[in-house]
Amino acid sequence: MACQQTPKQPQTAGHSCTPTQSRFSSQVSTTSQAKSTEVNKEGMVLIPGGAFSMGGDDDQAWRDEYPKHEVVIDSFWMDVHEVTNAQFAAFVEATGYVTTAEKAVDWEEIKKELPLGTPKPDTSQLAPASLVFVSTDKPVSLRDVSQWWQWRQGANWRHPEGPGSSIAGKENHPVVHVSWFDALAYCEWAGKRLPTEAEWEYASRGGLKDAVYAWGNEGLRSGTSKANTWEGAFPYRNDQSDGFYTTAPVQSYQANNYGLYDMAGNVWEWCADLYHEDYYKTLANKTTHNPQGPETSYDSNEPYALKRVSRGGSFLCHDSYCSGYRNSMRMKTTPDTGSMHTGFRAVVSAL
Numbered sequence: 001m002a003c004q005q006t007p008k009q010p011q012t013a014g015h016s017c018t019p020t021q022s023r024f025s026s027q028v029s030t031t032s033q034a035k036s037t038e039v040n041k042e043g044m045v046l047i048p049g050g051a052f053s054m055g056g057d058d059d060q061a062w063r064d065e066y067p068k069h070e071v072v073i074d075s076f077w078m079d080v081h082e083v084t085n086a087q088f089a090a091f092v093e094a095t096g097y098v099t100t101a102e103k104a105v106d107w108e109e110i111k112k113e114l115p116l117g118t119p120k121p122d123t124s125q126l127a128p129a130s131l132v133f134v135s136t137d138k139p140v141s142l143r144d145v146s147q148w149w150q151w152r153q154g155a156n157w158r159h160p161e162g163p164g165s166s167i168a169g170k171e172n173h174p175v176v177h178v179s180w181f182d183a184l185a186y187c188e189w190a191g192k193r194l195p196t197e198a199e200w201e202y203a204s205r206g207g208l209k210d211a212v213y214a215w216g217n218e219g220l221r222s223g224t225s226k227a228n229t230w231e232g233a234f235p236y237r238n239d240q241s242d243g244f245y246t247t248a249p250v251q252s253y254q255a256n257n258y259g260l261y262d263m264a265g266n267v268w269e270w271c272a273d274l275y276h277e278d279y280y281k282t283l284a285n286k287t288t289h290n291p292q293g294p295e296t297s298y299d300s301n302e303p304y305a306l307k308r309v310s311r312g313g314s315f316l317c318h319d320s321y322c323s324g325y326r327n328s329m330r331m332k333t334t335p336d337t338g339s340m341h342t343g344f345r346a347v348v349s350a351l
């Protein structure tokens with residue numbers, strides 16, 4: 001069992017590995033409160049309620065993962081794997097839903113959040129697009145994420161790498177390029193909801209006390225492959241020793257103690273909560289029952305952007321840079337941002 005260790009104090013509160021690409025107004029509604037009854041729980045597992053210590057466990061933790069604080073979670077059902085392309089296709093087929101990345105940027109909406117008089121960008125910059133990872137051909141400074149993220153027209157969940165790419169044969173891969181709004185729409189259709197950040201971390205820990213990873217404390221590179229991450233040197237060389245360069249089929253690696261797959265790696269998973277880098281400070285030295293996240297969002301790296309939390313890391317995470325596959329790692333992105341390494345899974349309250 002690992003005890004809480006002294007956190008390192010990085011310059012910034014947390015870490016961002018995805019640029020912000022605001023497209024629509026960040027004003028949002030709350031998540032639906034799905035009830036357990038009459039929801040099809042096929043592919044879900046009951047996560048037994050209990051208490052846990054939430055927050056950073058090792059010296060890789062960022063400042064926003066502290067202080068550790070006590071949380072009690074009620075039982076809930078959770079998808080055992082990330083929502084797949086096949087599942088998302090069924091939703092789109094049934095509803096005709098159009099994702100954020102498939103729509104042109106709504107200038108009338110985003111200009112409300114910009115200084116008065118900001119000129120309208122060229123139409124090409126407002127065209128439907130999403131963020132695609134492009135490896136570099138040599139080592140680069142890891143401070144500038146724009147070196148490996150490209151805002152690519154035509155990239156969306158059906159075309160993960162842009163025009164010419166497809167999801168044929170990837171039906172059991174996690175859906176990507178979904179915004180937080182898209183994830184919410186899917187959940188509402190399915191009678192489910194997004195997990196809170198606390199539920200997500202509790203589930204990822206699988207009942208292990210203060211462990212760094214969903215599988216315990218053994219290093220990511222020890223023994224058999226544990227998760228789909230970046231292997232080699234980010235962002236220019238990927239050894240694919242875990243078998244996958246980008247997404248892997250869901251359930252390619254061993255489940256955690258609760259029977260949940262890919263909580264670590266593969267794709268980041270949207271949570272319901274707003275992101276505030278000091279939120280945990282408000283929960284210090286007390287026990288909180290089913291925390292729902294802060295009421296306001298704040299990220300000192302981008303103080304004017306409203307952001308939502310995502311968790312678990314992705315196929316792009318590497319210890320040299322992000323280590324997002326730790327149980328307590330917090331990611332934050334504007335809710336209209338879709339990207340090639342972000343998906344989600346859904347939950348249902350058990351009570």
Ligand SMILES: [Ca+2]
Pocket residue numbers: 228229230231240242243244245246315
């Ligand atoms: Ca990989």
Ligand SMILES: [Ca+2]
Pocket residue numbers: 082262263264265266267268269312313
């Ligand atoms: Ca994941």
